[in-house]
Amino acid sequence: MTEDHKKLRLELIIESPALRRAEDVLLDCGVTGWTVIPAMAGFGGKTRWSRGTDISESTDMVVVICIGDAEVLEPALERLHKMLDRRIGVLNVSEVRVLRPGLF
Amino acid sequence: MTEDHKKLRLELIIESPALRRAEDVLLDCGVTGWTVIPAMAGFGGKTRWSRGTDISESTDMVVVICIGDAEVLEPALERLHKMLDRRIGVLNVSEVRVLRPGLF
Amino acid sequence: MTEDHKKLRLELIIESPALRRAEDVLLDCGVTGWTVIPAMAGFGGKTRWSRGTDISESTDMVVVICIGDAEVLEPALERLHKMLDRRIGVLNVSEVRVLRPGLF
Amino acid sequence: MNALSTLLSPVVLFFALGLFAAILRSPMSVPQSFAKGLAIYLMMAIGLKGGVEMSKTALDGQVFAVFGAATLLSFGLPFVAYAALRITSGLSKVDAAATAGHYGSISIVTFVAAIEALRMAGVPSSGYLVAVAAVMETPAIISALWLAMRGNKANSDEDSHHDRGELAREVLLNASIVVLLGALVIGAIAGEDGFERLSPFFKAPFQGVLCLFMLDMGLNAGRGLRRGWRKLGVAPIAFGLYMPLIGASIGALCGVLIGIGPGDLALLMVLSASASYIAVPAAMRLALPESDPSVYLTLSLGVTFPFNIAIGIPLYIAVASLISG
Amino acid sequence: MNALSTLLSPVVLFFALGLFAAILRSPMSVPQSFAKGLAIYLMMAIGLKGGVEMSKTALDGQVFAVFGAATLLSFGLPFVAYAALRITSGLSKVDAAATAGHYGSISIVTFVAAIEALRMAGVPSSGYLVAVAAVMETPAIISALWLAMRGNKANSDEDSHHDRGELAREVLLNASIVVLLGALVIGAIAGEDGFERLSPFFKAPFQGVLCLFMLDMGLNAGRGLRRGWRKLGVAPIAFGLYMPLIGASIGALCGVLIGIGPGDLALLMVLSASASYIAVPAAMRLALPESDPSVYLTLSLGVTFPFNIAIGIPLYIAVASLISG
Amino acid sequence: MNALSTLLSPVVLFFALGLFAAILRSPMSVPQSFAKGLAIYLMMAIGLKGGVEMSKTALDGQVFAVFGAATLLSFGLPFVAYAALRITSGLSKVDAAATAGHYGSISIVTFVAAIEALRMAGVPSSGYLVAVAAVMETPAIISALWLAMRGNKANSDEDSHHDRGELAREVLLNASIVVLLGALVIGAIAGEDGFERLSPFFKAPFQGVLCLFMLDMGLNAGRGLRRGWRKLGVAPIAFGLYMPLIGASIGALCGVLIGIGPGDLALLMVLSASASYIAVPAAMRLALPESDPSVYLTLSLGVTFPFNIAIGIPLYIAVASLISG
Numbered sequence A, B, C: 001m002t003e004d005h006k007k008l009r010l011e012l013i014i015e016s017p018a019l020r021r022a023e024d025v026l027l028d029c030g031v032t033g034w035t036v037i038p039a040m041a042g043f044g045g046k047t048r049w050s051r052g053t054d055i056s057e058s059t060d061m062v063v064v065i066c067i068g069d070a071e072v073l074e075p076a077l078e079r080l081h082k083m084l085d086r087r088i089g090v091l092n093v094s095e096v097r098v099l100r101p102g103l104f
Numbered sequence D, E, F: 001m002n003a004l005s006t007l008l009s010p011v012v013l014f015f016a017l018g019l020f021a022a023i024l025r026s027p028m029s030v031p032q033s034f035a036k037g038l039a040i041y042l043m044m045a046i047g048l049k050g051g052v053e054m055s056k057t058a059l060d061g062q063v064f065a066v067f068g069a070a071t072l073l074s075f076g077l078p079f080v081a082y083a084a085l086r087i088t089s090g091l092s093k094v095d096a097a098a099t100a101g102h103y104g105s106i107s108i109v110t111f112v113a114a115i116e117a118l119r120m121a122g123v124p125s126s127g128y129l130v131a132v133a134a135v136m137e138t139p140a141i142i143s144a145l146w147l148a149m150r151g152n153k154a155n156s157d158e159d160s161h162h163d164r165g166e167l168a169r170e171v172l173l174n175a176s177i178v179v180l181l182g183a184l185v186i187g188a189i190a191g192e193d194g195f196e197r198l199s200p201f202f203k204a205p206f207q208g209v210l211c212l213f214m215l216d217m218g219l220n221a222g223r224g225l226r227r228g229w230r231k232l233g234v235a236p237i238a239f240g241l242y243m244p245l246i247g248a249s250i251g252a253l254c255g256v257l258i259g260i261g262p263g264d265l266a267l268l269m270v271l272s273a274s275a276s277y278i279a280v281p282a283a284m285r286l287a288l289p290e291s292d293p294s295v296y297l298t299l300s301l302g303v304t305f306p307f308n309i310a311i312g313i314p315l316y317i318a319v320a321s322l323i324s325g
């Protein structure tokens, strides 16, 4: 029998050099998992970018998806938000239903 | 004139070797389409992974997005959920508005 | 202090050759940013596709994510929807909370 | 060199390997970005080689005649293809037009395989044919659009003037045209001496790279075929087999009238017979988005490409040697 | 050639470079798609080379005996490995079975490195061993599944007949089997003459490409080790070091009984000693998803692979020369 | 060899081809992962070559003097660049500091192109300069951070001690340092003999690979320029053109004082004149995230890199031959 559980879905769009710091924040807040997706192009701050312009990947963006309980994610949001003070990137959160709540 | 229609957005994070089985479930449930996005890194079950650790892609994860009607997606959710019993992965669902309802 | 703000999250799944036209629509509507993610496989219109079938990338799909205010995104939705009249692709929109509202 | 030895050349065999693996639904794949890198290599290599050869010979009237004929072939063949498709198959107007465009344009990998086959057969050909190939890429697109738009102004309203300019730029500056023509000019400037330092990369390993690339082409063709053949009836598949023969015949006619040698004649036949699967599909997604890619990609990549690689090329070379030899 | 010169060969040194960079948490990486392209190249190259050599010699009874022995080794070694793991380590039944499967199967890159080492040492070996390598890839998977399923019917209920057929297809048509066997057949058809045109791509640069690939392997092994070793106790890590020696000994026994030459003997030992990290992990994710990849990948890629590259290969060559030389 | 022949070398011409294609907004691209693979190849190749040459000559006092001078140049040039930017351009403190850091560090591809140009011109140079290049990569980053942080303690509060250690590790173990120094050591161990087996991959095809890579660099530079030039005023663009001349002059002074030969002198000038677009941008995103990448990437990749490739390198070689020849 499937039980539905309300969780939060955090979506963070951030530069790939800063990914490790963002991951460390999530780990520190005790989330049970996340998934990173590569972005290939975008627009923000009045310039377009696309993957390949910079071979060091320093301008590549990534999208981090993290599903979890509000108790765990709210503090993480707070801290990631602070991290974005000095960095480019976008952070949003929405409500989702998950199946298999025991695991996260 | 744009008409808005409430649909579900299913998001399944799953290992790439199991992708074909998940796709078969979706097809079987009669969804009209889905899109698969590659993931590049992640954390879960207490280990980090990143693409490239394993050249066979056996540890790569993918994200499957499927937009559809609740009537079609709810049974799919049930079956995908069962599939995740033995597998690692995360399944979440949220409500979205779509434009162009005729097509799916 | 984090302030939460309701925004829309537009998600457009579209063929990569048409990406530039979709981006031009977004720019024209005055959105402050977007991010493009590559898709690697999918199903729609009764056929499966996967990246690599066509070296010109003409059949590749991409996912465009754009977070913004309803005032800006609603007209964009209308115009993207019209664009999808002749094209394959899927457009959906959901409500999200963002932190750092000043920037977009 | 006879037909059997072409069929059993490693290039063709690796293509067949990929084709069978895909048809048997093997999970194997060559990463798309790696294959794209190899494609750029192949285009640079034949561009450079063509340029070096062009630097050694003067361009005369015959050469200009070939360019003229090639342009006309690219413009004209889509009309023949369109008529054949509309008469024999149930394809819609727009699908028939989009498919016809592919057959007016060219497949650069088929061309590369033909150059390799000629080299193995010891038949000389001219370097400027690389430029001819580049020239034949786009006129067919214009014919296809004209065929599709004829008589319905409705959806062309939507396309603003702006979009048309952008389409033209994207089509005329696509990767194969930029790399082929660019490498041709660079090869002509470098000449025999300058090319010598590049040949350990662009000449010696060429056939080997082609084998690796053909493995990927076979996988792509097989996958396209497996996914798409159900949608296609018998008539379109037959079209994918006889259209190259029609194209090659018309190309041969032009070549004989101009009086070019057997190697060049064979290459002109190959260009006329081959169908695009790089430049034209991308243009069709932009300009005729209603057209169905599984129709034209399955035909050009899944039917005509294997036909030309396995049967067409040795046939055209044999015929060209007969007529012009 | 002595052991030190193997340890200091560029191939091993680039592996060590990658290993250390990863252990020191360097952010460097070789793009996965590029490395996968190189892996396909390496498999094509040894397949072709093996095929060319096979085209020169007749297959006799001894060859068939080697194929038979190899199949038995692949089926049998997982049982030895499973027993060792269950007795010494605290691994669960399913993790032990999955890991055991890896040690029955083979690592194609270890095999490639061994061929290179033999070539440097001037010890000849037979081309058909490439086919032997391909044959040894899969039987071990069946043993692993049998070991894991033994006595619990519960979760095998779920797997429909359909899934099993699909699993078989995905395993038997995986990239390394398709490319190795395909290239072997193509090499045999092409023969010495046909291969000559391919050798500037598939032969001359081989060792160089292997260096580049080994840099990536070192990075992968180091990263796997750094992430996974904490999960593993001492017993499984010890297993990753002594199991190759057990495998090599059993392989040597078979080879000596059949009476093959020192080069072939060394390669049979290498195949028995090496553990899969391409075909088997993918099969385990499909068939035994409950098994923990960080156990078997850390052992096969992080422990056994470096051990074989640095110590195993020179050791097996030395022993083979002693016994059979 | 005169300046024209450098300008017309295939390496420069392919760069120009990419530049023009990007400026004309061609949709073509070289896949990022393929280009990254080629970059690793180029760094391995020059590392190995440098190492082999180092194995043949003893390191003397002059060599140590060059290392010392190079470290000072990398530390010092950012101060010159910062002063120039703050005086002439309206760039903010943090953008000026970040940009200055790029000009103290080096561009490895410019260095590779210079080695190739020297080889064509027949001017010998020493292998240890590869190590000099690696050494010059990072000191400039420290200067840039110091310049940016000077007088505002606010945002350095946030950076924990932990973050600093991580930054140091990520910067000191970035791909180009690991591969360059690693290959240098491996080349020195392998020596002339060991390298011989690798040379069909790492030496013969080198210039060809560089051509393909330069096509991609041209595309990147052109795209950066097209997107970024609007943001930049005249003063920063002028800086991108005169700063390499200042750097080369200061580098030349150091080289002359030490008394190195014309080839080494030219390379030291090239290192001083070139601006990083791999290691430093990544470090700036980590340590100075408020800095604007479209400023420093446009300048280093879009302005200074093309300037050095087309004009700088032949100029520095000519000057070095004059002063030290």
Ligand SMILES: Nc1ncnc2c1ncn2[C@@H]1O[C@H](COP(=O)(O)O)[C@@H](O)[C@H]1O
Binding pocket: A013, A039, A041, A042, A043, A044, A045, A046, A049, A061, A087, A088, A089, A090, C032, C033, C034, C035, C036, C065, C066, C067, C068, C104
């Ligand atoms: N509103 C947005 N929606 C989605 N992605 C965005 C948005 N704004 C910025 N981005 C992404 O974040 C990057 C940096 O943007 P910015 O912080 O505006 O400089 C852009 O290149 C996009 O990839």
Ligand SMILES: Nc1ncnc2c1ncn2[C@@H]1O[C@H](COP(=O)(O)O)[C@@H](O)[C@H]1O
Binding pocket: A032, A033, A034, A035, A036, A065, A066, A067, A068, A104, B013, B039, B041, B042, B043, B044, B045, B046, B049, B061, B087, B088, B089, B090
């Ligand atoms: N809470 C989560 N949010 C997003 N992705 C997750 C989450 N948990 C797990 N994942 C992804 O699923 C993979 C397997 O996780 P697990 O099922 O916990 O072993 C991870 O490597 C992540 O890529």
Ligand SMILES: Nc1ncnc2c1ncn2[C@@H]1O[C@H](COP(=O)(O)O)[C@@H](O)[C@H]1O
Binding pocket: B032, B033, B034, B035, B036, B065, B066, B067, B068, B104, C013, C039, C041, C042, C043, C044, C045, C046, C049, C061, C087, C088, C089, C090
């Ligand atoms: N319901 C859907 N959910 C997610 N992606 C879809 C959906 N329908 C179509 N797609 C994507 O859009 C592409 C074109 O589909 P279609 O417009 O149905 O031809 C497919 O190949 C999918 O990648």
Ligand code: NA
Binding pocket: D077, D102, D103, D104, D105, D106, D107, D247, D271, D272, D273, D274, D275, D276
């Ligand atoms: Na044609």
Ligand code: NA
Binding pocket: E077, E102, E103, E104, E105, E106, E107, E247, E271, E272, E273, E274, E275, E276
């Ligand atoms: Na084994």
Ligand code: NA
Binding pocket: F077, F102, F103, F104, F105, F106, F107, F247, F271, F272, F273, F274, F275, F276
């Ligand atoms: Na510099």
